[in-house]
Amino acid sequence: xxxxxxxxxxxxxxxxxxxxxxxxxxxxxxxxxxxxxxxxxxxxxxxxxxxxxxxxxxxxxxxxxxxxxxxxxxxxxxxxxxxxxxxxxxxxxxxxxxxxxxxxxxxxxxxxxxxxxxxxxxxxxxxxxxxxxxxxxxxxxxxxxxxxxxxxxxxxxxxxxxxxx
Amino acid sequence: xxxxxxxxxxxxxxxxxxxxxxxxxxxxxxxxxxxxxxxxxxxxxxxxxxxxxxxxxxxxxxxxxxxxxxxxxxxxxxxxxxxxxxxxxxxxxxxxxxxxxxxxxxxxxxxxxxxxxxxxxxxxxxxxxxxxxxxxxxxxxxxxxxxxxxxxxxxxxxxxxxxxxxxxxxxxxxxxxxxxxxxxxxxxxxxxxxxxxxxxxxxxxxxxxxxxxxxxxxxxxxxxxxxxxxxxxxxxxxxxxxxxxxxxxxxxxxxxxxxxxxxx
Numbered sequence: 001x002x003x004x005x006x007x008x009x010x011x012x013x014x015x016x017x018x019x020x021x022x023x024x025x026x027x028x029x030x031x032x033x034x035x036x037x038x039x040x041x042x043x044x045x046x047x048x049x050x051x052x053x054x055x056x057x058x059x060x061x062x063x064x065x066x067x068x069x070x071x072x073x074x075x076x077x078x079x080x081x082x083x084x085x086x087x088x089x090x091x092x093x094x095x096x097x098x099x100x101x102x103x104x105x106x107x108x109x110x111x112x113x114x115x116x117x118x119x120x121x122x123x124x125x126x127x128x129x130x131x132x133x134x135x136x137x138x139x140x141x142x143x144x145x146x147x148x149x150x151x152x153x154x155x156x157x158x159x160x161x162x163x164x165x
Numbered sequence: 166x167x168x169x170x171x172x173x174x175x176x177x178x179x180x181x182x183x184x185x186x187x188x189x190x191x192x193x194x195x196x197x198x199x200x201x202x203x204x205x206x207x208x209x210x211x212x213x214x215x216x217x218x219x220x221x222x223x224x225x226x227x228x229x230x231x232x233x234x235x236x237x238x239x240x241x242x243x244x245x246x247x248x249x250x251x252x253x254x255x256x257x258x259x260x261x262x263x264x265x266x267x268x269x270x271x272x273x274x275x276x277x278x279x280x281x282x283x284x285x286x287x288x289x290x291x292x293x294x295x296x297x298x299x300x301x302x303x304x305x306x307x308x309x310x311x312x313x314x315x316x317x318x319x320x321x322x323x324x325x326x327x328x329x330x331x332x333x334x335x336x337x338x339x340x341x342x343x344x345x346x347x348x349x350x351x352x353x354x355x356x357x358x359x360x361x362x363x364x365x366x367x368x369x370x371x372x373x374x375x376x377x378x379x380x381x382x383x384x385x386x387x388x389x390x391x392x393x394x395x396x397x398x399x400x401x402x403x404x405x406x407x408x409x410x411x412x413x414x415x416x417x418x419x420x421x422x423x424x425x426x427x428x429x
Binding site: 005006008009012013015016019023025026027028029030031032055057060064065066067068069088090092107109111113114115149151153155163165 | 177178209210240243244245274279409411412416419
Protein backbone atom coordinates (compact mmCIF):
# COMPACT_ATOMS: atom_id res chain seq x y z
CA UNK A 1 0.00 0.00 0.00
CA UNK A 2 2.82 2.33 1.03
CA UNK A 3 4.82 1.62 -2.10
CA UNK A 4 1.71 2.13 -4.31
CA UNK A 5 1.18 5.56 -2.74
CA UNK A 6 4.83 6.45 -3.33
CA UNK A 7 4.62 5.32 -6.98
CA UNK A 8 1.42 7.35 -7.47
CA UNK A 9 3.06 10.41 -5.98
CA UNK A 10 6.24 10.00 -7.99
CA UNK A 11 4.53 9.29 -11.32
CA UNK A 12 1.97 12.10 -10.92
CA UNK A 13 4.75 14.50 -9.90
CA UNK A 14 6.93 13.59 -12.88
CA UNK A 15 4.07 13.89 -15.37
CA UNK A 16 2.91 17.20 -13.84
CA UNK A 17 6.48 18.57 -13.93
CA UNK A 18 7.00 17.47 -17.54
CA UNK A 19 3.64 18.97 -18.51
CA UNK A 20 4.53 22.25 -16.79
CA UNK A 21 7.82 22.48 -18.64
CA UNK A 22 6.14 21.70 -21.93
CA UNK A 23 3.40 24.27 -21.21
CA UNK A 24 5.99 26.90 -20.36
CA UNK A 25 7.80 26.21 -23.61
CA UNK A 26 4.54 26.42 -25.61
CA UNK A 27 3.46 29.63 -23.85
CA UNK A 28 6.75 31.35 -24.58
CA UNK A 29 7.12 30.41 -28.26
CA UNK A 30 5.15 32.09 -30.99
CA UNK A 31 4.64 31.54 -34.70
CA UNK A 32 7.29 33.46 -36.63
CA UNK A 33 9.74 34.02 -33.74
CA UNK A 34 13.33 34.69 -34.84
CA UNK A 35 16.25 33.81 -32.57
CA UNK A 36 19.74 35.25 -32.79
CA UNK A 37 22.08 33.08 -34.86
CA UNK A 38 25.73 34.08 -34.67
CA UNK A 39 26.37 32.42 -38.04
CA UNK A 40 24.11 34.84 -39.91
CA UNK A 41 23.20 37.79 -37.67
CA UNK A 42 25.25 40.92 -37.26
CA UNK A 43 26.60 41.37 -33.75
CA UNK A 44 26.10 45.14 -34.20
CA UNK A 45 22.33 44.86 -34.12
CA UNK A 46 20.54 44.31 -30.85
CA UNK A 47 16.88 44.37 -29.83
CA UNK A 48 16.31 46.94 -27.09
CA UNK A 49 15.02 44.43 -24.55
CA UNK A 50 14.90 40.73 -23.84
CA UNK A 51 11.07 40.73 -23.73
CA UNK A 52 8.94 38.89 -26.28
CA UNK A 53 8.92 40.70 -29.58
CA UNK A 54 5.45 41.45 -30.97
CA UNK A 55 4.29 41.84 -34.57
CA UNK A 56 4.26 45.16 -36.47
CA UNK A 57 0.47 45.05 -36.67
CA UNK A 58 0.16 44.64 -32.89
CA UNK A 59 2.25 47.66 -31.94
CA UNK A 60 1.85 49.94 -34.97
CA UNK A 61 5.34 49.76 -36.48
CA UNK A 62 5.45 51.41 -39.90
CA UNK A 63 7.75 52.91 -42.50
CA UNK A 64 7.55 56.62 -43.28
CA UNK A 65 5.78 56.83 -46.65
CA UNK A 66 4.71 53.18 -46.43
CA UNK A 67 5.83 50.24 -48.49
CA UNK A 68 5.52 52.53 -51.51
CA UNK A 69 8.49 54.51 -50.21
CA UNK A 70 10.44 51.29 -49.61
CA UNK A 71 9.64 50.22 -53.16
CA UNK A 72 10.81 53.54 -54.56
CA UNK A 73 14.02 53.29 -52.56
CA UNK A 74 14.86 49.62 -53.12
CA UNK A 75 13.64 48.89 -56.65
CA UNK A 76 16.51 50.68 -58.43
CA UNK A 77 19.11 49.12 -56.10
CA UNK A 78 18.06 45.54 -55.53
CA UNK A 79 19.81 42.87 -57.62
CA UNK A 80 18.37 39.46 -58.40
CA UNK A 81 21.68 37.59 -58.84
CA UNK A 82 21.35 34.07 -57.45
CA UNK A 83 17.65 34.44 -56.71
CA UNK A 84 15.01 32.15 -58.25
CA UNK A 85 13.39 33.58 -61.39
CA UNK A 86 9.77 33.59 -60.20
CA UNK A 87 7.95 33.68 -56.89
CA UNK A 88 7.29 35.76 -53.80
CA UNK A 89 10.25 36.34 -51.52
CA UNK A 90 9.40 37.51 -48.01
CA UNK A 91 12.07 38.97 -45.75
CA UNK A 92 11.09 39.02 -42.09
CA UNK A 93 13.16 40.89 -39.54
CA UNK A 94 13.20 42.83 -36.29
CA UNK A 95 12.76 46.61 -36.09
CA UNK A 96 14.17 47.61 -32.72
CA UNK A 97 12.99 50.51 -30.58
CA UNK A 98 15.50 52.84 -32.30
CA UNK A 99 14.20 52.01 -35.80
CA UNK A 100 17.25 49.85 -36.64
CA UNK A 101 16.76 46.48 -38.35
CA UNK A 102 18.36 43.05 -38.02
CA UNK A 103 17.79 39.30 -37.61
CA UNK A 104 16.79 38.97 -41.26
CA UNK A 105 15.22 35.70 -42.47
CA UNK A 106 13.91 34.77 -45.90
CA UNK A 107 11.07 32.58 -47.09
CA UNK A 108 10.14 32.20 -50.73
CA UNK A 109 7.17 30.56 -52.45
CA UNK A 110 6.37 29.68 -56.04
CA UNK A 111 3.04 30.22 -57.83
CA UNK A 112 1.64 27.09 -56.16
CA UNK A 113 2.69 28.34 -52.70
CA UNK A 114 5.37 25.68 -52.40
CA UNK A 115 8.68 26.54 -50.74
CA UNK A 116 11.63 27.58 -52.88
CA UNK A 117 15.12 27.46 -51.39
CA UNK A 118 16.96 30.78 -51.50
CA UNK A 119 20.76 30.68 -51.06
CA UNK A 120 21.85 32.80 -48.12
CA UNK A 121 24.47 34.50 -50.31
CA UNK A 122 21.67 35.72 -52.63
CA UNK A 123 19.62 37.06 -49.69
CA UNK A 124 22.47 38.92 -47.98
CA UNK A 125 22.57 41.90 -50.39
CA UNK A 126 18.82 42.37 -49.84
CA UNK A 127 19.34 42.30 -46.07
CA UNK A 128 22.05 44.95 -46.44
CA UNK A 129 19.71 47.19 -48.46
CA UNK A 130 16.91 46.80 -45.92
CA UNK A 131 19.34 47.59 -43.09
CA UNK A 132 20.13 50.90 -44.86
CA UNK A 133 16.47 52.02 -44.83
CA UNK A 134 16.17 54.95 -42.48
CA UNK A 135 12.41 55.56 -42.21
CA UNK A 136 11.23 52.94 -39.72
CA UNK A 137 8.96 54.27 -37.01
CA UNK A 138 9.10 51.75 -34.13
CA UNK A 139 5.91 50.43 -32.57
CA UNK A 140 4.77 51.45 -29.10
CA UNK A 141 3.29 49.78 -26.05
CA UNK A 142 1.68 52.20 -23.58
CA UNK A 143 3.63 55.05 -25.13
CA UNK A 144 7.01 53.28 -24.87
CA UNK A 145 8.92 52.48 -28.04
CA UNK A 146 9.33 48.75 -28.52
CA UNK A 147 10.95 46.12 -30.76
CA UNK A 148 8.74 44.35 -33.29
CA UNK A 149 8.79 42.03 -36.24
CA UNK A 150 8.18 43.46 -39.73
CA UNK A 151 8.35 42.03 -43.21
CA UNK A 152 8.80 43.09 -46.81
CA UNK A 153 7.66 41.02 -49.82
CA UNK A 154 9.45 41.06 -53.17
CA UNK A 155 7.61 39.72 -56.21
CA UNK A 156 9.90 38.15 -58.82
CA UNK A 157 8.71 37.60 -62.38
CA UNK A 158 11.02 36.28 -65.09
CA UNK A 159 14.10 37.18 -63.06
CA UNK A 160 12.98 40.76 -62.33
CA UNK A 161 11.53 42.30 -59.21
CA UNK A 162 8.16 43.67 -60.28
CA UNK A 163 6.68 44.69 -56.93
CA UNK A 164 7.76 45.35 -53.35
CA UNK A 165 5.11 45.53 -50.65
CA UNK B 166 3.93 11.56 12.21
CA UNK B 167 3.60 8.65 9.77
CA UNK B 168 -0.09 9.36 9.35
CA UNK B 169 0.62 13.03 8.75
CA UNK B 170 3.20 12.18 6.08
CA UNK B 171 0.78 9.79 4.42
CA UNK B 172 -1.94 12.47 4.31
CA UNK B 173 0.52 14.94 2.79
CA UNK B 174 1.52 12.40 0.15
CA UNK B 175 -2.12 11.64 -0.73
CA UNK B 176 -2.90 15.36 -0.95
CA UNK B 177 0.08 16.09 -3.18
CA UNK B 178 -0.57 13.11 -5.46
CA UNK B 179 -4.23 14.21 -5.72
CA UNK B 180 -3.22 17.77 -6.64
CA UNK B 181 -0.75 16.54 -9.29
CA UNK B 182 -3.32 14.11 -10.71
CA UNK B 183 -6.03 16.79 -10.81
CA UNK B 184 -3.58 19.15 -12.55
CA UNK B 185 -2.81 16.48 -15.19
CA UNK B 186 -6.55 15.84 -15.60
CA UNK B 187 -7.24 19.55 -16.03
CA UNK B 188 -4.61 19.91 -18.77
CA UNK B 189 -5.88 16.76 -20.50
CA UNK B 190 -9.43 18.13 -20.32
CA UNK B 191 -8.34 21.46 -21.82
CA UNK B 192 -6.40 19.80 -24.60
CA UNK B 193 -8.35 16.70 -25.50
CA UNK B 194 -11.72 16.20 -23.83
CA UNK B 195 -13.38 19.62 -23.78
CA UNK B 196 -15.93 20.31 -26.59
CA UNK B 197 -14.29 21.19 -29.88
CA UNK B 198 -16.06 24.55 -30.02
CA UNK B 199 -14.71 25.60 -26.61
CA UNK B 200 -11.19 24.54 -27.55
CA UNK B 201 -11.51 26.38 -30.88
CA UNK B 202 -12.51 29.52 -28.99
CA UNK B 203 -9.62 29.29 -26.48
CA UNK B 204 -7.02 28.52 -29.18
CA UNK B 205 -8.38 31.31 -31.41
CA UNK B 206 -8.03 33.84 -28.59
CA UNK B 207 -4.34 32.92 -28.21
CA UNK B 208 -3.63 33.29 -31.93
CA UNK B 209 0.01 32.74 -32.78
CA UNK B 210 1.08 31.18 -29.45
CA UNK B 211 2.67 27.73 -29.42
CA UNK B 212 -0.08 26.62 -27.04
CA UNK B 213 -2.77 27.70 -29.52
CA UNK B 214 -1.08 25.77 -32.32
CA UNK B 215 -0.87 22.67 -30.10
CA UNK B 216 -4.62 22.90 -29.37
CA UNK B 217 -5.39 23.31 -33.07
CA UNK B 218 -3.06 20.38 -33.86
CA UNK B 219 -5.03 18.13 -31.52
CA UNK B 220 -8.35 19.45 -32.90
CA UNK B 221 -7.18 18.80 -36.50
CA UNK B 222 -6.14 15.26 -35.51
CA UNK B 223 -9.35 14.47 -33.59
CA UNK B 224 -11.71 16.20 -36.04
CA UNK B 225 -10.16 16.07 -39.52
CA UNK B 226 -13.40 17.41 -41.04
CA UNK B 227 -13.61 20.51 -38.75
CA UNK B 228 -12.76 23.10 -41.42
CA UNK B 229 -12.90 26.14 -39.11
CA UNK B 230 -10.01 24.80 -37.01
CA UNK B 231 -7.79 24.45 -40.08
CA UNK B 232 -8.78 27.95 -41.21
CA UNK B 233 -8.06 29.53 -37.83
CA UNK B 234 -4.77 27.63 -37.50
CA UNK B 235 -3.60 29.14 -40.80
CA UNK B 236 -4.10 32.75 -39.76
CA UNK B 237 -0.91 33.56 -37.77
CA UNK B 238 1.33 31.82 -40.30
CA UNK B 239 -0.05 33.90 -43.16
CA UNK B 240 0.04 37.13 -41.17
CA UNK B 241 3.71 36.43 -40.32
CA UNK B 242 4.90 35.54 -43.83
CA UNK B 243 5.03 31.72 -43.55
CA UNK B 244 2.72 31.18 -46.51
CA UNK B 245 3.72 27.54 -47.12
CA UNK B 246 2.42 26.49 -43.70
CA UNK B 247 -0.46 28.96 -43.65
CA UNK B 248 -1.82 28.02 -47.04
CA UNK B 249 -1.39 24.30 -46.27
CA UNK B 250 -3.96 24.68 -43.47
CA UNK B 251 -6.10 27.17 -45.38
CA UNK B 252 -6.25 24.89 -48.43
CA UNK B 253 -7.43 22.05 -46.18
CA UNK B 254 -10.22 24.31 -44.87
CA UNK B 255 -11.19 25.23 -48.45
CA UNK B 256 -11.21 21.57 -49.51
CA UNK B 257 -13.52 20.75 -46.60
CA UNK B 258 -15.86 23.75 -46.85
CA UNK B 259 -15.21 25.75 -50.01
CA UNK B 260 -18.27 27.92 -49.55
CA UNK B 261 -17.04 29.13 -46.16
CA UNK B 262 -13.34 29.62 -46.88
CA UNK B 263 -12.80 30.29 -50.60
CA UNK B 264 -13.55 33.98 -50.24
CA UNK B 265 -11.02 34.45 -47.44
CA UNK B 266 -8.38 32.54 -49.42
CA UNK B 267 -8.99 34.80 -52.42
CA UNK B 268 -8.74 37.85 -50.16
CA UNK B 269 -5.41 36.55 -48.77
CA UNK B 270 -4.04 35.87 -52.24
CA UNK B 271 -5.03 39.39 -53.29
CA UNK B 272 -3.92 41.43 -50.27
CA UNK B 273 -1.05 39.34 -48.85
CA UNK B 274 0.45 37.66 -51.95
CA UNK B 275 -0.70 40.12 -54.63
CA UNK B 276 -1.23 37.05 -56.80
CA UNK B 277 -4.11 38.63 -58.69
CA UNK B 278 -4.84 35.76 -61.07
CA UNK B 279 -4.97 33.19 -58.28
CA UNK B 280 -7.22 35.48 -56.22
CA UNK B 281 -9.56 35.94 -59.19
CA UNK B 282 -9.75 32.16 -59.65
CA UNK B 283 -10.98 31.81 -56.04
CA UNK B 284 -13.47 34.68 -56.31
CA UNK B 285 -14.83 33.37 -59.62
CA UNK B 286 -15.16 29.84 -58.21
CA UNK B 287 -17.01 31.18 -55.17
CA UNK B 288 -19.30 33.26 -57.37
CA UNK B 289 -20.13 30.23 -59.54
CA UNK B 290 -21.10 28.27 -56.41
CA UNK B 291 -23.61 30.94 -55.32
CA UNK B 292 -25.42 32.03 -58.52
CA UNK B 293 -28.08 34.25 -56.89
CA UNK B 294 -25.97 35.74 -54.12
CA UNK B 295 -23.62 38.72 -54.05
CA UNK B 296 -20.74 37.27 -52.06
CA UNK B 297 -18.76 39.27 -49.53
CA UNK B 298 -15.36 37.60 -49.04
CA UNK B 299 -14.00 38.66 -45.65
CA UNK B 300 -16.71 41.30 -45.51
CA UNK B 301 -15.91 43.07 -48.78
CA UNK B 302 -18.02 43.09 -51.94
CA UNK B 303 -16.81 40.41 -54.33
CA UNK B 304 -16.84 42.75 -57.33
CA UNK B 305 -14.84 45.33 -55.42
CA UNK B 306 -12.18 42.67 -54.77
CA UNK B 307 -12.29 41.44 -58.36
CA UNK B 308 -11.91 45.04 -59.47
CA UNK B 309 -8.79 45.31 -57.28
CA UNK B 310 -7.39 42.15 -58.89
CA UNK B 311 -7.82 43.55 -62.40
CA UNK B 312 -6.45 46.91 -61.24
CA UNK B 313 -3.36 45.07 -59.97
CA UNK B 314 -3.09 43.35 -63.34
CA UNK B 315 -3.35 46.81 -64.98
CA UNK B 316 -6.44 45.65 -66.89
CA UNK B 317 -8.23 48.94 -66.30
CA UNK B 318 -11.33 48.38 -68.49
CA UNK B 319 -12.10 45.12 -66.71
CA UNK B 320 -11.31 46.63 -63.30
CA UNK B 321 -13.69 49.51 -64.04
CA UNK B 322 -16.43 47.06 -64.99
CA UNK B 323 -16.17 45.38 -61.58
CA UNK B 324 -15.95 48.60 -59.57
CA UNK B 325 -19.12 49.78 -61.35
CA UNK B 326 -20.75 46.43 -60.61
CA UNK B 327 -19.70 46.78 -56.97
CA UNK B 328 -21.57 50.10 -56.71
CA UNK B 329 -24.57 48.50 -58.48
CA UNK B 330 -24.44 45.56 -56.02
CA UNK B 331 -24.43 47.75 -52.91
CA UNK B 332 -26.22 50.90 -54.08
CA UNK B 333 -24.49 54.27 -54.39
CA UNK B 334 -25.13 55.17 -50.72
CA UNK B 335 -23.85 51.89 -49.30
CA UNK B 336 -21.02 51.04 -51.67
CA UNK B 337 -17.43 51.28 -50.45
CA UNK B 338 -16.41 54.86 -51.26
CA UNK B 339 -13.12 53.45 -52.57
CA UNK B 340 -15.12 51.79 -55.41
CA UNK B 341 -15.68 55.33 -56.76
CA UNK B 342 -12.04 56.23 -56.18
CA UNK B 343 -10.88 53.15 -58.09
CA UNK B 344 -13.34 53.96 -60.90
CA UNK B 345 -11.72 57.36 -61.11
CA UNK B 346 -8.24 55.84 -61.08
CA UNK B 347 -9.16 53.40 -63.88
CA UNK B 348 -10.52 56.27 -66.00
CA UNK B 349 -7.40 58.29 -65.20
CA UNK B 350 -5.13 55.44 -66.31
CA UNK B 351 -7.13 55.20 -69.56
CA UNK B 352 -6.88 59.01 -69.91
CA UNK B 353 -10.66 59.42 -69.71
CA UNK B 354 -10.22 62.55 -67.63
CA UNK B 355 -13.85 63.79 -67.69
CA UNK B 356 -15.14 60.41 -66.50
CA UNK B 357 -12.38 60.27 -63.87
CA UNK B 358 -13.51 63.64 -62.46
CA UNK B 359 -17.14 62.46 -62.33
CA UNK B 360 -16.18 59.23 -60.53
CA UNK B 361 -14.03 61.02 -57.91
CA UNK B 362 -16.82 63.55 -57.34
CA UNK B 363 -19.34 60.75 -56.91
CA UNK B 364 -17.12 59.39 -54.15
CA UNK B 365 -17.01 62.80 -52.49
CA UNK B 366 -20.82 63.00 -52.59
CA UNK B 367 -20.81 59.96 -50.32
CA UNK B 368 -17.94 61.09 -48.04
CA UNK B 369 -16.49 64.56 -48.43
CA UNK B 370 -13.42 63.54 -46.42
CA UNK B 371 -12.14 61.00 -48.95
CA UNK B 372 -8.57 62.23 -49.42
CA UNK B 373 -7.88 59.63 -52.16
CA UNK B 374 -10.68 61.20 -54.26
CA UNK B 375 -9.27 64.74 -53.78
CA UNK B 376 -5.82 63.46 -54.64
CA UNK B 377 -7.20 61.72 -57.75
CA UNK B 378 -8.94 64.95 -58.74
CA UNK B 379 -5.72 66.92 -58.26
CA UNK B 380 -3.81 64.49 -60.52
CA UNK B 381 -6.59 64.52 -63.12
CA UNK B 382 -6.91 68.33 -63.21
CA UNK B 383 -3.15 68.51 -63.58
CA UNK B 384 -3.50 66.05 -66.48
CA UNK B 385 -5.89 68.42 -68.27
CA UNK B 386 -3.78 71.48 -67.47
CA UNK B 387 -6.13 73.04 -64.88
CA UNK B 388 -3.52 73.81 -62.24
CA UNK B 389 -5.85 75.98 -60.13
CA UNK B 390 -8.34 73.13 -59.59
CA UNK B 391 -5.42 70.74 -59.14
CA UNK B 392 -4.00 72.95 -56.37
CA UNK B 393 -7.42 73.35 -54.67
CA UNK B 394 -7.97 69.61 -54.62
CA UNK B 395 -4.45 68.93 -53.41
CA UNK B 396 -5.12 71.29 -50.51
CA UNK B 397 -8.30 69.37 -49.69
CA UNK B 398 -6.38 66.09 -49.94
CA UNK B 399 -3.91 67.54 -47.42
CA UNK B 400 -6.73 68.56 -45.03
CA UNK B 401 -8.39 65.14 -45.21
CA UNK B 402 -5.24 62.98 -45.20
CA UNK B 403 -5.79 61.97 -41.53
CA UNK B 404 -8.91 60.08 -42.70
CA UNK B 405 -7.01 58.10 -45.30
CA UNK B 406 -7.85 54.53 -46.28
CA UNK B 407 -5.37 52.29 -44.47
CA UNK B 408 -5.01 48.80 -43.04
CA UNK B 409 -2.82 47.52 -40.21
CA UNK B 410 -1.69 44.45 -42.12
CA UNK B 411 -1.04 45.45 -45.71
CA UNK B 412 -0.79 48.48 -47.94
CA UNK B 413 -3.73 49.10 -50.28
CA UNK B 414 -3.03 49.38 -53.99
CA UNK B 415 -4.41 52.93 -54.03
CA UNK B 416 -3.05 54.02 -50.65
CA UNK B 417 -1.62 57.53 -50.52
CA UNK B 418 0.89 59.14 -48.18
CA UNK B 419 2.15 62.61 -47.33
CA UNK B 420 5.10 61.89 -49.66
CA UNK B 421 2.69 61.45 -52.62
CA UNK B 422 1.11 64.82 -51.87
CA UNK B 423 4.53 66.47 -51.54
CA UNK B 424 5.64 65.02 -54.88
CA UNK B 425 2.52 66.30 -56.64
CA UNK B 426 2.91 69.72 -55.01
CA UNK B 427 6.33 70.06 -56.61
CA UNK B 428 4.77 69.58 -60.04
CA UNK B 429 2.25 72.41 -59.54
